[in-house]
Amino acid sequence: MSGFEEWAKEAADPKHAAGKPEALPGLRVLELSPGHFGGMVAASILAEFGAEVIKVEPPEGDPARSYAPEGVSISGTGLPFLSEARNRKFVTLSLGEEEGVRIFRRLAEASDVVVETEGPARMDSLGLGYEDLSRKNPALIYLTLTTYGAFGPDAGRQGKDSDLLCQALSGVPYVTGDPEENGPGEEFQVPTKTGNWHGWFAQGLWGAFGVLAALMHRTSTGRGQVVDVAGAEAMMKFVDYNITWMHTAGRERRRTGKFDPAVFPYTYIRCRDGHTFIAAYNDEAFESLMHIIGRPELVKDPRFCTGPDRTRIENEKALHAILEEWSGQRTADEILREIEEYTSKKSGHAAAVVTGRVNRPIETLSESNWWDRGCFSRVADPVYGNLLLAAPPWKMSGTPPRIRSVCRPPGADNEEVYAKLLGMTGRDLSSLRARGIL
Amino acid sequence: MTGSQGFFERAFLLASLPFKPEALRGIRVLELATRIFGPATSDYLGEFGAEVIKVELPGTGDLMRYVAPEGFYWQDVSPAFLPQNRNKLHVGVDVRLPEGRDLFTRIAEKSDVVVENLRAGTMDRWGIGYRQLKEKNPGLVYAANSGFGQWGPYAKGRASYDATAQAVSGMSAITGFPGRPPVRVGLWIGDFTGSLCSAIAILASLAARRRTGEGQMIDLAQGEALIRALDWTWMYADISGRDRERAGNRDVTFPPSGIYRCADGFVAISARDDAERGGIAKTLGVSTATPEDVASFAAPRTRAEIVRISEEAGFSAAPVQGGRDQYHNSHLRARGTVWELTDPLYGRIDEFGPVPKLSESPGRIKWTAKPVGYHNEEVFGGLLGLSKTEREELERKKVIGKWADAPGARPPHGEAGGPAGGGENEGPAE
Numbered sequence: 001m002s003g004f005e006e007w008a009k010e011a012a013d014p015k016h017a018a019g020k021p022e023a024l025p026g027l028r029v030l031e032l033s034p035g036h037f038g039g040m041v042a043a044s045i046l047a048e049f050g051a052e053v054i055k056v057e058p059p060e061g062d063p064a065r066s067y068a069p070e071g072v073s074i075s076g077t078g079l080p081f082l083s084e085a086r087n088r089k090f091v092t093l094s095l096g097e098e099e100g101v102r103i104f105r106r107l108a109e110a111s112d113v114v115v116e117t118e119g120p121a122r123m124d125s126l127g128l129g130y131e132d133l134s135r136k137n138p139a140l141i142y143l144t145l146t147t148y149g150a151f152g153p154d155a156g157r158q159g160k161d162s163d164l165l166c167q168a169l170s171g172v173p174y175v176t177g178d179p180e181e182n183g184p185g186e187e188f189q190v191p192t193k194t195g196n197w198h199g200w201f202a203q204g205l206w207g208a209f210g211v212l213a214a215l216m217h218r219t220s221t222g223r224g225q226v227v228d229v230a231g232a233e234a235m236m237k238f239v240d241y242n243i244t245w246m247h248t249a250g251r252e253r254r255r256t257g258k259f260d261p262a263v264f265p266y267t268y269i270r271c272r273d274g275h276t277f278i279a280a281y282n283d284e285a286f287e288s289l290m291h292i293i294g295r296p297e298l299v300k301d302p303r304f305c306t307g308p309d310r311t312r313i314e315n316e317k318a319l320h321a322i323l324e325e326w327s328g329q330r331t332a333d334e335i336l337r338e339i340e341e342y343t344s345k346k347s348g349h350a351a352a353v354v355t356g357r358v359n360r361p362i363e364t365l366s367e368s369n370w371w372d373r374g375c376f377s378r379v380a381d382p383v384y385g386n387l388l389l390a391a392p393p394w395k396m397s398g399t400p401p402r403i404r405s406v407c408r409p410p411g412a413d414n415e416e417v418y419a420k421l422l423g424m425t426g427r428d429l430s431s432l433r434a435r436g437i438l
Numbered sequence: 439m440t441g442s443q444g445f446f447e448r449a450f451l452l453a454s455l456p457f458k459p460e461a462l463r464g465i466r467v468l469e470l471a472t473r474i475f476g477p478a479t480s481d482y483l484g485e486f487g488a489e490v491i492k493v494e495l496p497g498t499g500d501l502m503r504y505v506a507p508e509g510f511y512w513q514d515v516s517p518a519f520l521p522q523n524r525n526k527l528h529v530g531v532d533v534r535l536p537e538g539r540d541l542f543t544r545i546a547e548k549s550d551v552v553v554e555n556l557r558a559g560t561m562d563r564w565g566i567g568y569r570q571l572k573e574k575n576p577g578l579v580y581a582a583n584s585g586f587g588q589w590g591p592y593a594k595g596r597a598s599y600d601a602t603a604q605a606v607s608g609m610s611a612i613t614g615f616p617g618r619p620p621v622r623v624g625l626w627i628g629d630f631t632g633s634l635c636s637a638i639a640i641l642a643s644l645a646a647r648r649r650t651g652e653g654q655m656i657d658l659a660q661g662e663a664l665i666r667a668l669d670w671t672w673m674y675a676d677i678s679g680r681d682r683e684r685a686g687n688r689d690v691t692f693p694p695s696g697i698y699r700c701a702d703g704f705v706a707i708s709a710r711d712d713a714e715r716g717g718i719a720k721t722l723g724v725s726t727a728t729p730e731d732v733a734s735f736a737a738p739r740t741r742a743e744i745v746r747i748s749e750e751a752g753f754s755a756a757p758v759q760g761g762r763d764q765y766h767n768s769h770l771r772a773r774g775t776v777w778e779l780t781d782p783l784y785g786r787i788d789e790f791g792p793v794p795k796l797s798e799s800p801g802r803i804k805w806t807a808k809p810v811g812y813h814n815e816e817v818f819g820g821l822l823g824l825s826k827t828e829r830e831e832l833e834r835k836k837v838i839g840k841w842a843d844a845p846g847a848r849p850p851h852g853e854a855g856g857p858a859g860g861g862e863n864e865g866p867a868e
Contacts, residue, residue: 004562009589079670124442159754168706175624195612210794212641217799225798238630241518242761248512252761356602388676398654
């Protein structure tokens with residue numbers, strides 16, 4: 001057989017995606033996620049796999065269009081919205097009007113999936129709750145994304161879901177950042193959130209996962225259902241072994257900053273041009289690393305002999321300092337080369353010395369690897385211009401995901417959707433527009 | 439309780455959950471993977487009813503078995519091994535041996551999905567990669583999870599852990615405080631985010647397979663999953679030519695939203711729109727609330743007090759929770775998010791339950807991880823139909839096998855016990 005890598009590239013290079021079928025053609029998703037990024041992520045993931053997503057915005061446009069960190073927006077739409085508005089049809093509809101609600105019901109009747117971020121109580125008060133919508137369309141999959149979820153003692157809590165609320169409740173900030181050492185901490189020695197909206201992102205990913213699982217069930221039974229994702233729980237799932245550790249030992253994960261309770265070295269170290277990651281925590285890999293840094297005698301040092309020795313906090317600190325004496329003289333790339341040169345002659349556990357530069361975003365963008373792999377796409381749009389998007393991360397041989405469009409203005413697809421799907425005429429649309437319903 | 443609330447409480451009642459069908463029943467997943475980025479992918483599918491067969495090396499098995507927090511084992515199993523290995527059938531097969539590869543292939547022929555996270559090309563070299571398996575089973579969905587992908591400049595031999603992905607993706611560079619070093623998120627966020635992405639693509643592939651009958655290969659690199667997660671980072675860098683700055687605990691899109699220190703810990707105060715910003719300003723008695731105003735407001739008050747005030751004043755707040763808060767949280771227990779499991783081997787063990795709650799075909803935890811090779815008879819005898827003599831012969835040749843007599847790999851000594859600590863109910867966090 002020919003080389004695997006050549007074969008894999010030929011089979012899964014996103015460059016070939018356009019000529020291949022999609023995974024979810026014919027799946028219609030109705031998205032109602034005003035001001036909510038998690039709902040956009042859920043719908044985007046389905047859209048990347050080929051679903052037809054219809055995003056419903058109020059006539060004045062989605063509040064999320066006004067989100068503009070550092071004040072940057074293009075044609076009235078901020079960067080967060082533009083980065084997650086791909087592959088959609090955009091319709092406007094006022095749900096403040098009874099007629100708008102009726103139109104939404106008709107759209108839901110013609111859809112496979114509804115994604116909503118308003119919460120069941122608000123949807124119910126609009127007459128758009130799951131019980132209402134499923135009566136006419138029992139095959140409907142109804143995804144609801146809120147902070148606390150649709151049931152349970154905290155389900156009725158007020159407040160508007162945000163990434164920050166999801167993060168705080170998830171436990172991710174609780175275990176991230178530098179711990180306080182002695183006495184009152186510095187400003188940075190606090191629970192630290194992720195810089196990106198990972199709470200909202202994880203909520204959207206779990207939403208897409210839940211919809212696809214529900215779709216499997218629908219295929220065998222013909223029945224739809226509710227998929228309820230609490231943003232608080234989305235990233236909570238990722239906090240390693242927190243719950244089982246609590247149960248078995250009564251212990252919880254805490255902030256350890258550069259250090260790690262289970263494996264070491266597994267840390268960021270300063271180098272000449274910034275920071276780099278270094279890991280070599282099994283005994284054989286640790287021995288390799290000590291040879292690489294020219295300190296083979298430390299393998300026998302009682303502080304570092306075994307995994308448990310190396311994960312004692314005072315020993316982690318000592319080892320971190322020793323590693324930085326070495327790394328401070330080198331660039332991240334030099335460190336990578338030295339390690340690769342050594343580990344290429346080793347195999348198995350002894351080769352498990354792992355490194356990688358802590359890239360600033362512009363550094364990531366400067367590495368050709370990500371471009372060769374199709375991780376970024378530049379999309380030209382007549383309204384919003386030439387924009388850089390993070391592409392779907394999956395390389396797939398059969399039905400690869402893809403980006404078809406970047407964004408459209410509010411209501412850009414009204415004619416197409418309302419005419420084709422609901423059979424409205426030009427006159428119907430003009431009348432609805434005149435009354436502020438579209 | 440409103441009408442819809444009553445409906446949801448009934449639709450999701452935990453007591454009726456065991457009597458409902460499973461969404462992925464009939465899907466068989468074959469896993470040859472270690473640590474997190476692989477095992478978690480099949481765990482997510484297993485939660486919703488897929489049958490997962492986890493292949494480990496006889497004896498030591500998945501090296502994650504020995505990642506024990508502060509060296510702690512409970513009933514001879516590491517609590518860090520459990521969360522991504524529930525509902526699985528554990529078999530011990532030495533796939534480095536030709537007969538082991540043959541056994542792996544025979545299970546793959548009867549499977550819908552293979553999940554692996556070996557270095558790129560290893561499976562192919564062993565003759566059990568996608569190219570070989572699809573000849574025997576064209577409907578197979580094959581997920582190859584890796585650090586840098588199956589092809590491309592970084593794919594060859596470059597190893598990767600979770601933090602590699604956090605580092606190279608740019609995620610760490612935008613996390614942390616201005617003027618301070620970049621921060622590694624204190625959990626394996628690249629592994630888990632990547633695992634979930636992989637599970638999503640598997641479900642999408644299974645949907646496609648219903649139409650085409652064809653399986654496919656999914657090549658997912660964990661760093662690339664994190665790149666996808668960084669929202670406006672890339673567009674901003676491209677347009678402005680500048681890096682997005684680390685902003686500490688402020689959400690710069692929604693000032694003065696952020697995490698603030700308060701009397702009994704930390705609290706998130708959030709304002710997504712003008713109405714919520716107005717609610718904060720009014721509470722503080724200012725026209726526009728600055729982060730400094732909010733910090734002074736939060737400092738003398740408790741988390742619960744601030745949440746209560748926010749609900750009255752029309753903005754949002756939530757406590758910064760840790761594992762202890764979550765473990766004792768009655769809301770999370772009522773949702774099955776903290777899942778109360780009675781395992782046949784280990785007794786009571788509370789696990790993290792399924793995240794998406796499905797009303798008709800809900801996910802569930804049926805049992806927790808088991809020792810290496812615990813289900814050998816069931817899989818080799820039942821699924822493959824090997825006789826007792828054949829199995830013994832394979833054991834003798836060390837093609838199949840069970841656990842080593844070591845903590846992490848072996849069954850618990852003596853009777854299955856209850857929780858060793860932390861099980862006492864201190865009530866909900868607030």
